[in-house]
Amino acid sequence: MANALMRLFRRGPRWERVAGPRATAVLGKTPGQVYREQPALRAVVGFLARNVAATPIKVYERRGDNDRPRDVASQLALLLTRPNASVTTYELVRATVSDILIYGWALWYVVPNADMESGWEATRVPPEWVTQPYTKDGFEPSSWLLQVPQAGRAPVRIQAADCVRFALYDPSDPISPASPVEALKLVLAEQISAYDYRNKVWRNGGLVNRWISRDREASWSPGARERFAKDWKERFSGADATDTGGTPLLEDGMQLHDAQLNARDAEWAQATTLAREDVAAVYGVNPSMVWHNDTQTYASARDNARALYAETLTPYFDLIQERVNHQLMDLLGMDATRHYAEFDLQSKLQASPEDLLPTLVSATGRPVLLTDEARAILNRPALGGAAAELATPLNLLLGDEMAQATDAGAPGEASRAAPAKSKGWSAKSHQRADAAGAALLTSTLTRFWDRQSKKVLPAIDSAKSRGRLAKADGDPDWWDAERWDRELSADLRPIMLELTRHSGRATLRDVGMDPDGYDSDRTVSYLKAMCDGRAKALNASMLRQLLASLDVDPEEADEDVAKDSPRGVYDKAKSSGAARAGLTLATTAAVWGCKEAIGQRVPASEFERRKTWVHAGSGEANPRDEHLAMDGETVGYDEPFSNGAHWPHDDSLTAEDTYGCQCEVEISIYRR
Structure with missing residues (x-):
C-alpha cells in the first residue's frame, strides 16, 4: 500500500524529509519529567512494564504443527538471553515497555559485536535522545538523529536498517506515534497545579494549629495575660511540656479554635482518586490492580490477575514479539519460518x-x-x-x-502378577538390539581403542628402538593386559546394565506383567562377569592382531593382518570393528535381558516356558552356517540348544562364535 501511494506522490528517484518531533510537554515538562514526578503515571507505567518484563520471552524452533522444541542456541535465542554486556533481558524489556507507554514508541539499536556469544548486541535508545527522525516515503523512518546529552559531541545519525522500532498508533502521522501522555495532558496538568498549590499553602500559610479568643468585654490585665501565656507554654508546648495531649482549662470567656486545613475541605483526595482512574483508563488497567481499595476481595483479586494477562498485557506481548519475529529476525539474517520468539505465559500460570x-x-x-x-x-x-x-x-x-x-493386576504391585487368569493363555516376547544402545557401545569402544592406541603405539615404537619386540611366553612389555581388561569392562558395565534393564522391562510388558517387577540389582554381579569376559576377549583379539602386524612370527600370523601396521590395526578397529562389536554387545544385552526377565517373573510352576533360536538372516554379515541351521529351533527354557548354548551369545560359546553374531531368542510362555 505504501509503495502504491508513493508512486503517486514521489517527485524524484530519492528524497528524504525531516519529520518534526511531536511536542508532548505538560506545563513545560517533558513526558520523562512527568513520569518522574507524577505518582499516578509512574504507578501505572511501572506496573505494566514490570509485569511484561517478568514474563520470559523464549525462542522456539518450528519443526511441525505439534513439534516446537525450545531453541537456546540460535543467534536470536542468545541475543534475547543476553542483549548486551551491561543489560539483562528483564531490564531491556522493562525499559522498552516503559518507553512505549510514556513516549508512544521505543527503539533498539542492533549491531554486530564479536565479543558477545550471539555475535550481536541490542541497546535501547532513549526517545529523548532522538532530536529528529528522517523518512523517505512518509510511512516509516529511514534514520534518526541522536544527541547524547552526556557525550558533549555532535549529533550522530543511525539508520533504520540497524534498528528495531516498537510504536503505538497515531491517526495522522505514522512517523511520530501519539504518546498516551498526550491524552492525559489536562489531568496531569491539573494534578501538577494542585500539588503546586498545596505546597504553596503549606509553605505560605500560617503555621498555627490552634488559637485562643476572648470576649472584648472581659478584663485582662497585662500581668494576668503574661502569666497565662507563660503557663500555657510550660504545660502544652515544647519538649518540656508537662500536660501535652491533656485538656486545657480556659478562663472565663476564652474559646479554643482549630486552624488546621484538611484534605476533605480542599477536595484533594477526591481529585487524586479521579486522576488515578483517568490514568488507569488511558492505559487500559483496572485501578484496583494498582491501588488497593476497601471493596476488593480475594475473588476479585484473582479475577483481576486473570484479566491482566488475558486483556491488559496481551497487546504489549504481541507488539514486542511480532517486531522481534519480523524486523529483528531479518536483521540477524535468520529464517522466520523456522524460528520464532514468544512470551511464555505458561510460566506465569x-x-x-x-x-x-x-x-x-x-x-x-x-x-x-x-x-x-x-x-x-x-x-x-x-x-x-x-x-x-x-x-x-x-x-x-x-x-x-x-x-x-x-x-x-494394578500397576506397581510388588507381588508377581499373573498375565492371564484362564488356562491355555499364551504370550511371546522377542527383543532386538537397541539402535541407540548399539551406537553408544560403538562410540565407547571407539574412544577406548583411541585411548589405548595413544599408550600402546608409543610403547611399541620404544620397544622397537630397544630391540625387545621378540615374543615371550607371556604378554609383551608394551602390553598391560590387566589394565586394559579392567578399563574396558568398567566402560561397558553401566551401558550393558541399562540395556538389559530396558530389554527386561520390555519383555515383561510384552507378556502383560508389571515392568517394575524386573530387578536389575540381581543382575549386577553376572553382568560384571559378562563384561569382564567380553573385555578380555576383545583385548585378546586386539593383541593378536598387533602381534601379527609386527610380523613377530610370520608362520602364526594371519597373512592379511600381518601386512598391516599397528596403527593400521587400530584405525581398522575404530572405523569398522567398533561398530560390529557394539552391535554384537547390544544384541547380547537384548537377548539376555529378555531371558532374565522371564526367569525372574514367570514361575515354572505356573507356566510352561520355551525359547526359540532366531537367526539374524540378511541383517548379519557373513552368517554362520551352524547358526543358520538352528533358526527356529525351540527347546525348553532351562534346556540348552543343539550347540550347547542356553541362549545366543552364551559364555559357553567361543569368541569366534559370538563376535559379530546378531542371533536373537524368542520366549514363549503358556498358562498351565
Missing part, C-alpha cells in the same frame, strides 16, 4: 498451581504429574520404580490398558 493443575487434569481426564515430579516440587528425592511412571486410576484406563490391568 505456573505461579498458581491450584489453578493450572486442575485445568490440565480436567482437559486430559487423567493425572498429569508423576510421583517423582511431585516430590521434586517439595525438594524430596526421587524414588524411581513405580514413582517414575504415571499412575492412572483403573476407572480412567482405556481399551487395551483396561484389559492389561484386569489381567495383570
